């Protein structure tokens with residue numbers, strides 16, 4: 265296969281989902297997916313994303329790969345003057361068995377690879393891209409082995425530092441935070457069932473996400489220097505911190521995997537597609553892992569890319585340009601709304617200003633008490649459209 269109709273750059277979860285979606289829509293697709301270190305993160309995917317994975321043939325049965333999230337418990341662990349009430353959200357309130365499912369990124373990727381292997385019009389190469397340019401015959405790529413390639417439609421799924429985004433001239437804004445996220449798996453003395461438990465500290469949340477039985481995935485957001493020091497101290501340093509921060513609610517705590525630290529930033533683009541190039545996943549948007557939105561948003565990118573393709577007349581010479589313009593229009597509102605929501609939430613969690621603390625605690629009281637507001641919050645958090 266040499267004349268590709270689409271090339272997807274980047275072998276993370278969004279790139280793999282996008283390559284499968286393009287191939288399933290009938291395009292001769294090349295997926296450039298250089299092998300990297302295994303992705304140690306886990307992703308809480310809300311029900312609309314899980315439904316999408318099932319509809320798109322990317323997942324047969326959530327039960328076989330993930331763990332259901334049935335409750336979200338928020339505990340204000342700050343010593344602030346105005347503290348928020350402890351708040352429990354239950355998926356039964358909105359008539360669902362679960363808000364979503366928690367998956368290991370590495371296992372989800374294995375599942376995507378198994379689906380990709382069944383598609384004869386999808387070729388996967390363990391090569392990256394070093395160069396992108398627009399020429400009179402369309403977008404051109406140069407691969408890490410020097411091979412030049414062209415295709416009408418290019419999908420940049422090459423992450424936060426996207427070369428495709430930079431070289432294709434998309435305008436992006438990125439703001440780094442002094443906070444980072446430490447993640448690892450823990451074996452707790454007591455099971456947490458289906459509850460995700462968030463302890464909100466002044467420097468950021470400390471969250472246990474259910475991973476089956478007594479296992480939990482920890483996402484701890486704090487100053488990067490604090491996390492790096494704790495990580496360097498190994499389990500002797502980490503475990504006492506974990507016991508304190510979880511208010512000793514779960515008995516013993518043991519490390520089940522090594523701890524990894526991820527830098528945090530927000531990134532947004534003016535538009536997510538133009539001139540036959542589209543950006544999906546973190547090449548188009550990134551934010552701190554608050555409210556579990558990143559991959560959920562990335563999968564909505566892929567769903568809209570598939571919809572833009574289905575709507576296009578592929579017999580016209582500039583079909584790929586039409587797809588990229590249509591895709592940008594479809595993504596605009598969701599990217600703006602979700603990015604703004606996560607950014608506001610993150611800054612309000614860290615804010616030392618008393619009016620902001622009052623607003624946040626007032627907001628949680630309102631959510632605790634008012635059924636209408638709770639339903640609105642669920643709809644926003646789950647990315648319902």
Ligand SMILES: Cc1cc2nc3c(=O)[nH]c(=O)nc-3n(C[C@H](O)[C@H](O)[C@H](O)COP(=O)(O)OP(=O)(O)OC[C@H]3O[C@@H](n4cnc5c(N)ncnc54)[C@H](O)[C@@H]3O)c2cc1C
Pocket residue numbers: 273274275276277278279296297298299300305306307308309369391392393394421422423424426427445447483526544545546547553556557558559560561562
């Ligand atoms: C601590 C943490 C917890 C999170 N938890 C959640 C959660 O609970 N729920 C949720 O929805 N989201 C969550 N997220 C966000 C989610 O993990 C990301 O949104 C998602 O994994 C991004 O996938 P991606 O494919 O866009 O990018 P990446 O996973 O970064 O993949 C990009 C790929 O592009 C490749 N690449 C880069 N440059 C090139 C090149 N020049 N040529 C070819 N390939 C290239 C890289 O090798 C990489 O494989 C979390 C994030 C963090 C940091």
